[in-house]
Amino acid sequence: MTRIAENLIAIHRRMAAASRAAGREPNTVLVAVSKTQPEAAVRAALAAGQKIFGENRVQEAEAKFAALRAEGASLELHLIGPLQTNKAEEAVRLFDVIETLDRPKLAEALAKAVRKTRCAPRFLIEVNIGNEPQKAGVAPADFPAFLDFCRRDCGLDIKGLMCIPPQGEEPEKYFRQLAALAAPHALSALSMGMSADFEIAIRCGATHVRIGTALFGERKK
């Protein structure tokens, strides 16, 4: 068995245990974050049964997954990094889920790309849950109006929310805030939790955890 296959089993065990401890069904989805990892690592994960992958750059994802898709591999691709408006069309063609919708200009560009390509990815809104000046994401205070804009004015299929809590702080409070933001708006997906904190995120209601290092090992800088 490959190291990646072993890691995958260990992660699923930990996810199931976290769900049990929280009294939840063990149905949290694992998004395998393969950014900077070679195609061979993705192939190893696929061979071990992993089908859902996250990438943070459009170009890198295209290069890595084009051959696999052409071979007919059944997989689902999530964009988890910032998206420029001029790449909206490429992004809707390539990704099944775009997790980083975070500003009106991007919502407009994505709506236009959806109309043009007839590709219909699902969208998550990225929330800057710690109100950090340098970080992407819509501010929590602006979120309700932005959600309205995305749904009503742009007609986008918004399924849920995504966040990355401030580094070096206890994440639980932020995970709970994200869940509370989603609750009144019929948003069923909560993408939160990474290698270091996915069990806490599951306790707080994560439906998707995004795990890179714990599955693939350290990333090259």
Ligand SMILES: *Cc1c(COP(=O)(O)O)cnc(C)c1O
């Ligand atoms: C890199 C990345 C991850 C995975 O981080 P790990 O700590 O390696 O699990 C998850 N989410 C986003 C948005 C990322 O950029």
